[in-house]
Amino acid sequence: MKLLDGKYVSEKVKVQIAEEAAEFLNKTGRKPHLVAILVGNDGGSETYVASKMKNCEKVGFKSSLHRYDNAVTEAELLAKIKEINQDDDVDGLIVQLPLPKHIDPEKVTEKIDHRKDVDGFHPVNLGRMMRNLPCFIPATPYGILLMLQEYGIDTTGMHCVVVGRSNIVGSPMSILMARNANPGNCTVTLTHSRTKDLKEQVLQADIVIAAIGKKNFVTADMVKPGAIIIDVGINRENSTETKSGFKLYGDVDFENVAPKALYITPVPGGVGLMTIVGLLKNTLASARKEIYS
Numbered sequence: 001m002k003l004l005d006g007k008y009v010s011e012k013v014k015v016q017i018a019e020e021a022a023e024f025l026n027k028t029g030r031k032p033h034l035v036a037i038l039v040g041n042d043g044g045s046e047t048y049v050a051s052k053m054k055n056c057e058k059v060g061f062k063s064s065l066h067r068y069d070n071a072v073t074e075a076e077l078l079a080k081i082k083e084i085n086q087d088d089d090v091d092g093l094i095v096q097l098p099l100p101k102h103i104d105p106e107k108v109t110e111k112i113d114h115r116k117d118v119d120g121f122h123p124v125n126l127g128r129m130m131r132n133l134p135c136f137i138p139a140t141p142y143g144i145l146l147m148l149q150e151y152g153i154d155t156t157g158m159h160c161v162v163v164g165r166s167n168i169v170g171s172p173m174s175i176l177m178a179r180n181a182n183p184g185n186c187t188v189t190l191t192h193s194r195t196k197d198l199k200e201q202v203l204q205a206d207i208v209i210a211a212i213g214k215k216n217f218v219t220a221d222m223v224k225p226g227a228i229i230i231d232v233g234i235n236r237e238n239s240t241e242t243k244s245g246f247k248l249y250g251d252v253d254f255e256n257v258a259p260k261a262l263y264i265t266p267v268p269g270g271v272g273l274m275t276i277v278g279l280l281k282n283t284l285a286s287a288r289k290e291i292y293s
Contacts, residue, residue, distance in 0.1 A: 001258050002151075004230070004265045006143075006273035009150045013277045014059050017284060021060040024287060031062040032287035034092040034118065034279075035084055039077070039103070040070045043246075044236055045096045052094070055276050061283065064090075074103045078111050085113040092118035092283035115292040118282035121168065129172060132179050134291045136282045141173045143274025144209070144230055146281075148183040151263065153228065160186040161205035163198075163251070164212035169232050173209055198222075210251035220256040229257060229264040232271050 025031050034056050038049050049065065056063035066080060077095075084093050093116045099105050109117075114124035120138035128135035137145070148155065160177045164170035174190040177183065191201050193212065202208055202222040210218045211232035223229065233251025241247065250267030258264050265271055285291055 001261050002263050004147055004151060004263050004270060006147065006265060006270040009147050010143075010273040010277045012150070013146060014055065014280065017277075017280050018059040020284060024284070025060065030089070031060060032091050032283050033062040033064070033089055034094070034283045035064045035066065035090050037066045037068070037077070037080065037093070037095045039068045039072055039096070039099055042098070044234075045098070049096050052276060052279065055280060056283075059280055061280070070100045072100075072103075074107065077103060077108060081108065081111045085111075085116065090116060091287040092116055092279075094119045094279070116286060118279055118286055120172075120278075120282065126167070126172065130175055132181075136286070136291065137176070137278070138168060138172045139278035139282065140169050140211075140232060140271060140275045141176050142278030142281065143276075144173065144232075144271060145176060145183050146277060147230075147265070147271075147274050153183070153263065155183045155207065156185040158186045158206035158228075159189070159204055160207040160209065161189045161191060161202050162209045162211065163191050163202065163218060164210065164232070165190055165192040166211065166213075169211040170209075173211065177207070177209075208252075212251050214251060215249040216251070216253040218252040218257065220253060220260060223257050223260050225260050226262045227260070229261045230271065231265045231267050234267060234272055 021032055036049050038045060053063045053065060084090050093112050095108050097105060109121045112122055114122040117125055118136055120136040125135040129137055162170050162174045174188045177186045178188045189201055191198055195201060199222045203224055205227055207228045209230045213233060215235040229252055231250035231252040235249045236246045239247035248268045
């Protein structure tokens with residue numbers, strides 16, 4: 001078993017991003033600028049946004065955070081997004097999910113200018129991705145591709161089973177792994193909670209991408225020897241064993257699956273760190289006008 005080390009890969013890629021950001025500053029007199037909007041005080045969201053802002057600083061980006069309490073109206077939030085869309089100093093805009101129930105996340109996503117949609121969730125970017133056109137790839141799938149590239153894993157001809165069909169990870173991941181590229185060129189099966197014979201489907205996989213949002217959902221008896229295991233899950237549980245008061249678990253039963261795997265990502269220290277790298281690379285590409293002029 002070999003560990004797909006998100007910490008190692010992300011730090012290596014961030015060094016490259018920092019060098020390119022410095023060149024951009026030299027050339028233009030400004031830093032790539034990422035803006036985040038955070039609604040409420042969800043502990044997980046607070047942690048994720050703080051990490052994104054910290055990493056922006058580390059690679060030489062400018063970052064701004066707009067906070068709102070849960071009482072913010074949908075109209076107020078959409079108006080703020082419109083204002084940021086029109087700000088030429090902003091290269092990337094992300095709205096941290098989840099949002100309060102009275103705010104429609106689809107309306108929020110569609111309101112973001114697709115040219116600043118560095119999370120890659122806007123229908124324009126998802127549509128262009130499906131047609132294999134230049135776009136902002138959703139940050140988590142992008143991070144997974146970068147990790148597979150770094151470890152030199154040739155996925156051509158493999159059977160990839162994706163567990164989970166979300167618009168954020170599962171569905172775009174299935175498209176990316178099937179496209180004519182490397183990583184890619186896989187035969188892909190997209191499974192989910194309603195899939196019949198799910199265990200048998202996963203057992204056929206050369207690559208398992210687990211993104212279903214359930215702790216230890218993929219167990220050792222679902223994985224064939226020598227499979228490549230990508231664990232996207234981040235499941236928080238209260239714990240007295242850690243200083244933070246909580247512990248993170250993946251969607252894969254790491255302890256029992258790892259001995260059977262050829263490669264496997266840990267949680268924490270795996271895909272989560274690569275998601276931030278995907279976000280940073282999209283923001284830099286936006287600043288450079290590499291995709292949209």
